[in-house]
Amino acid sequence: MRISAGHCRQLGATPDSHGVNFAIWARLASRVELLLFASADDATPEVIPLSPRLNRTAYYWHIHVEGISVGQRYAYRIQGPWRPYGGTRFDAEKVLLDPYGRSIELGANYDRWAAARPGSNLACCAKNKVVDTRHYDWEGDKLPAHSLSRSVIYELHLGGFTKSPSSGVDPALRGTYLGLIEKIPYLQSLGVTAVELLPVFQFDPQDAPKGLSNYWGYSPMSFFAPHAQYACGDDPLTEFRDMVKALHRANIEVILDVV
Numbered sequence: 001m002r003i004s005a006g007h008c009r010q011l012g013a014t015p016d017s018h019g020v021n022f023a024i025w026a027r028l029a030s031r032v033e034l035l036l037f038a039s040a041d042d043a044t045p046e047v048i049p050l051s052p053r054l055n056r057t058a059y060y061w062h063i064h065v066e067g068i069s070v071g072q073r074y075a076y077r078i079q080g081p082w083r084p085y086g087g088t089r090f091d092a093e094k095v096l097l098d099p100y101g102r103s104i105e106l107g108a109n110y111d112r113w114a115a116a117r118p119g120s121n122l123a124c125c126a127k128n129k130v131v132d133t134r135h136y137d138w139e140g141d142k143l144p145a146h147s148l149s150r151s152v153i154y155e156l157h158l159g160g161f162t163k164s165p166s167s168g169v170d171p172a173l174r175g176t177y178l179g180l181i182e183k184i185p186y187l188q189s190l191g192v193t194a195v196e197l198l199p200v201f202q203f204d205p206q207d208a209p210k211g212l213s214n215y216w217g218y219s220p221m222s223f224f225a226p227h228a229q230y231a232c233g234d235d236p237l238t239e240f241r242d243m244v245k246a247l248h249r250a251n252i253e254v255i256l257d258v259v
Helices: 177-182 184-189 236-249
Strands: 002-004 012-015 019-025 031-037 046-050 060-066 073-079 127-129 153-156 194-197 253-256
Touching: 031 060, 046 060, 177 184, 177 236, 236 253
Parallel strands: 153 194, 194 253
Antiparallel strands: 002 060, 012 019, 019 060, 031 046, 031 073, 073 127
């Protein structure tokens, strides 16, 4: 790998023809480390320290890494002041997600409860994955833009809407973004002009009392990453966009419930 200063023109992880540019806002940080993981369960990442002199512009930290591309797992560790009563709780041992990450991966070793204990959470942390958002074909997609006074809004839980066999959806697609596409004719028959989706941002399935799972999703881990467990394959962002495009083509708007 070859490392250079990078830029802060776009936050998150942005792939290009040579590698990936990483940029994050961390105003009070005194030290930032970029962690590059070999897999979803890798606990011994390559650690790249960012220089305050070369990799910082105002409150933004940034770095460009050549030799990596789409699919690379990454995260951060950030050092700064520990002032709980002032609202700053930096912990240099904790692995942190990129708030502008477009994809989050929960490996087989992910453990919310273990990750919250004092000390390093490398062995059980969630990770970001680099994705390329540039080349998706929206095929001239346009927002239907119905008048609110004439809107018929159908609120639904994306994971539950097609989960039952009574939905008639292909078993492989039940509870997914693509499964909702199969129910578009049904929504049209009701006169629906918009679907309001309960949280579809990546949330923590383990954020629930012991022995239960988080069904409703009211605890987002990232506002820029579609919930991976609602995807059929390993590309939730593309499947989410396919769903939105199909709904728009059917003259149905999409409203996201933001927590």
